[in-house]
Amino acid sequence: MTILTRLSTALLLSSVALLPVACGENKDAKHDKPAIETADKAPAQPTKPVKKTDDEWKKELTPEQYEVLRQHGTERAFSDTYTEFKHQGSGTYYCAGCNAKLFSSAHKFDARCGWPAFYDAASNENIKAIEDFSAGMKRVEVRCAKCDGHLGHIFEGEGFNTPTDQRYCINGVVLKFVPDKPEENPETTAEEKE
Numbered sequence: 469m470t471i472l473t474r475l476s477t478a479l480l481l482s483s484v485a486l487l488p489v490a491c492g493e494n495k496d497a498k499h500d501k502p503a504i505e506t507a508d509k510a511p512a513q514p515t516k517p518v519k520k521t522d523d524e525w526k527k528e529l530t531p532e533q534y535e536v537l538r539q540h541g542t543e544r545a546f547s548d549t550y551t552e553f554k555h556q557g558s559g560t561y562y563c564a565g566c567n568a569k570l571f572s573s574a575h576k577f578d579a580r581c582g583w584p585a586f587y588d589a590a591s592n593e594n595i596k597a598i599e600d601f602s603a604g605m606k607r608v609e610v611r612c613a614k615c616d617g618h619l620g621h622i623f624e625g626e627g628f629n630t631p632t633d634q635r636y637c638i639n640g641v642v643l644k645f646v647p648d649k650p651e652e653n654p655e656t657t658a659e660e661k662e
């Protein structure tokens with residue numbers, strides 16, 4: 469009896485342990501995808517306002533991107549995008565809706581707030597700020613100036629030790645990350661010779 473119970477417990481445990489592997493195999497294409505959309509090359513920049521119907525946006529964006537960009541949603545704090553953002557190296561962030569250049573890793577900082585934070589924008593002409601009273605208080609909403617997609621909010625004067633003391637609190641899911649290419653360094657090659 470006891471041995472049997474132990475055996476079945478062991479079997480149960482091992483099948484439980486196998487479960488995540490099985491799940492991972494089934495949808496590995498989805499799991500391999502980074503939480504923040506990533507591309508190798510800088511995308512072509514929109515030259516005029518990007519206007520699409522709601523159906524077109526729904527088709528082009530992931531449900532998470534659609535919810536934030538087009539429905540003014542907010543992603544969960546400390547989500548996968550935040551974890552990923554913290555570990556990303558240098559690069560540029562573009563709008564996931566229209567490819568407009570928005571932010572640079574040079575301006576990112578860890579505000580420990582659970583969302584990607586920048587203290588400045590990379591292209592001010594691609595960012596617009598709008599007063600937002602939706603949460604029962606005055607906040608400043610940040611939108612992409614090219615596609616009018618909701619990005620997050622901007623807060624000021626919180627005492628962060630950054631050059632602007634501004635916090636662009638941005639939903640990671642609206643960003644498209646393009647990592648900087650490692651620069652070819654002729655000096656290294658010269659050193660390697662001798």
Ligand SMILES: [Zn+2]
Pocket residue numbers: 563564565566567568612613614615616617
């Ligand atoms: Zn945009």
